Amino acid sequence: MEDALYTATIFLITAVIAVPISSRLGLGSVLGYLAAGILIGPVLGLVGTHEADELLHYAEFGVVMMLFIIGLELDPRALWAMKDKLLGLGGLQIGLTTGAVATACIFLGFSVNVAVATGLIFALSSTAIVLQTLAEKGLMQTSGGRSTFSVLLAQDIAVIPMLALLPLLAMPEALEIATSGAIAEGGHVDEHSRSLVEGLPGWGVTLVTLGAVGSIVLGGLYLMRPVFRFIHAAHLPEMYTALALLIVVGIALLMELVGLSPALGTFLAGVLLANSEFRHELESDIAPFKGLLLGLFFITVGAQIDFNVFARAPGQIIGLTLGLIAIKASILFVLGRAFGLRHRNLWLFTLGLAQAGEFGFVLITFSEQQNVIPAWAAEKYLLIVALTMLVTPLLFILHDVLSKMTSDRSENKEQREHDEVDETGPVIIAGIGRFGQIVNRLVRSSGYQTVVLDNDMKAIENMRSFGVKGFFGDPTRPEILHAAGLREARVLVVALDNMEASIKLVAFARRERPELHIIARAKDRGNVYRLYKAGADDIVREMFDSSLRAGRYVLENIGLSDYEAAQAEKAFYKHDRYAMQELAQLWREDMPLSKNDAYKKRAKSLEKELQDAMLAQLDSDPEERA
Incomplete structure (x- = not known):
């Protein structure tokens, strides 16, 4: 008992310390768990290989739970809508990478079975690190981000058949084993094991397996x-948790009993639900159980490195680590171009998936x-996977550099190929996103x-x-502005997404036309002050x-x-509006608001005003109160 408590402590x-630090550094939780395992295992020797081995059997259940949650998030209709990228882009990436890595392994002297297994292992990328990085950088909705997500999703789904295929590579009597039901995730079947298909x-075996x-x-x-209605009638929240665990554990056990992968069963159940x-x-x-067990899995892996x-x-x-990254990046680059990705989206797709997972x-x-x-190969493979994941932040930094270079070149190209503006009007609208579209529709519909x-x-x-x-x-x-009639226009609407471009445009237009009325879009107070300094009239x-308007609805429904x-x-x-004009005089671009004492003092007094x-306004017409 003491040993178990010591190991758990x-x-x-280490997880509580290492994981938050890793997340704050932008490296992600997976690398934090790996670092924690490396720290308590190879570095400090606080946990031995034997203890990590014992814990690994329990920690692997986190993988089963992860696949259940992945299944829950995969709406069958959404999967069907993504079939082209899942089967095309994702399938080709997995197939070509597996083939390329396997070929390299055979060239290095590995057997075909080991080479194919190696290719399958290294064909996968890090879902946890890549998705977190895409979300943090706001790249998920880009073309490169969506393509990256499609490949990651295809890889997650492919794990299921991989788990079923790998045992076949170890045994020459593959067909006999497949029909005997002896393939089970987690190891061999001994004489004391429970099995519904033994003998x-x-x-x-086929009938029992299909029945399961x-x-x-x-x-x-x-x-x-x-079943959920029955549980709901008890009005005990913990029963929902118990039922969720029962579903996962029960299905995993059923799959073990018929000699199939527990991950396969829980994934299938997740998709159905x-x-x-x-x-x-x-x-x-x-999710909490999955997160802790999966974290435990990565810690034990790190401790065993x-x-x-x-x-x-x-x-x-x-050399093997860099070679793997080079092989994967080359294949991804070719596939990305073949599927229409260009410039920064292509680099995101190429470098974002170049690691192992x-x-x-x-x-x-x-x-x-x-x-x-x-x-001996497993030991090296664990190191290679860990190193490629540790290099991933550097790959994203390289993506940022290449994206900027590509963006500069593409912007220059766009400047050379812009449309010839052959119309002028009293209103110029710069930027036609959601904001600019509404302004344009209102003005045009008014004649x-x-x-x-x-x-x-x-x-x-x-x-x-x-037709617009x-x-x-x-x-x-x-x-371009002069061709659009800047000299004669009465109003300029600046509705660009890029704030630096908006400020540049406002400042230029104000210099060219001091009497022009400029209306500008801002995202926050800092943008308002900068646009105000640049010369915008209405922000x-x-x-x-x-x-x-939402606040007015609240007031209407609480008594006014x-x-x-x-x-x-x-x-x-x-x-x-009055407060913004007052505070704009005190705002300083080179000083954070939290350090600007004059700004904070005036802001507090304006809030009191x-x-x-508001109270005076409400008290002025008491007879109007409903």
């Missing part, structure tokens, strides 16, 4: 709703247990001519498809008016009459 302390003829899979399908479709009303409840109940292997042949390990640890451990790869400029060709083409004319070109370029915070709420909205709007003005 060591694991938890059955081939046709009996069919029971999961039918249970997911028809039994979950009544993806459209159910209990999906989010299941996910929220399972033998750095003596690296010390004996550092050049070989580094956390499921590689799973397959390495599983392959060693199944005697697919020898122990006034507008000239729309934007350097996003897709946005311009989208407008043209609806626009011109492709950079609105900050003087010749619209993109969330301000919608938030103000429609009239009172409208008056309060009006008073707030007037005071906010606002409260007094």
Whole structure:
């Protein structure tokens, strides 16, 4: 008992310290868990290989839970809609990478079975690190980000057949084994093991196996709703957690009994429940257990990494690591171009997926247990996977550098190929995103001519498809602005997403036309002050008016009459404009607001003035109160 508590304490302390540090450094939780394992294992020797081996059997259940949650997040209809990228881009990446790595292994003297297993292991990338990085950098919705996600999703799904295939590579009688049902994730079957198929003829094994899979399908479709209603009637929140664990553990056990991968069964159950009303409840109940067990898995993997292997042949390990990244990046680059990715999206796709992934640890451990790869190869593979994951932040930094270089070249190309602006009008609208579209529609429907400029060709083409004319070109370029009629225009609307470009455009237009009325879009108060300094007349915070209207709805539903709420909205709007003008005089671009004492003092006094003005407004017409 003391040994178990000691080991648990060591694991938890290192995880609590290492993982937050890793996340704050932008390296992700997976690398934090690996670092924790390396620290308590090879570095400090607080946990031995024997203890890590024992814990690994429990930690592997985190992988089963992860696949269940992945299944829950995969709506079958969404999967079908993504079939081209999943099967095409994702399938080709897995197939070509497996083939290339296997060929290289055969060239190095490995057997075909070991080479294929190695290719499967290194074909995968790190879902945890890549998705987190894409989210942090706001790249998920880009073309490169969506393609990257599609490949990661295809890889996650491919883990299931890989787990089924790997044991076949270890045994020459593959067909006999497959029909006997002796393949089980987690190792061999001894005489004391529980099995529903042991001793059955081939046709009996097939029937029992199909019956087990069919029971999961039918249970997911028809039994979950009544069972959840029964649990709900108890009004005990812990019962939901118990049921979620029962589903995962029960299906995993059933799969073990018929000689199939537990991960396969839980993944299938997750997909079947993806459209159910209990999906989010299941996910929220399972997620903490999945996170802790998966973290434990990565810690035990880190604790088992033998750095003596690296010390004996550092050049070989580094060379194999860089060679793997080069092979994967080359294949990804070719596939990305073939599927229409260009410039920064192509570099994101190429470099974002060039590492090996956390499921590689799973397959390495599983392959060693199944005697697919020898122990000495598993030790090297663990090091290579860990090193490629540690290099991933550097790959994203390289992506940022290459993206900037590519962006500069593409911008220069766009400048040479902009449309010839052959119309002028009283209103020039620079930027035709959601904000600019509404402004344009309102002005045009009121009978006034507008000239729309934007350097996003897709946005311009989208407008043209609806019969609205626009011109492709950079609105900050003087010749384009003058061609659009800057000298004669009465109003310029600056609705660009890029704030630096907006400020540049406002400043230029103010210098060229001091009397021109300039309306500019801002994202926050800092943008407002900068645009105000640049010379904008009216500055619209993109969330301000919608938030103000939402606040009026709140007042109407907590006791104020429609009239009172409208008056309060009006008073707030007037005071906010006044406050912004006052604070703009004290704002300093070179000083954070938290350090600007004069700004903070005036902001506090203005907030007090606002409260007094609002109360006075409400007290002025008491007879209007409903």
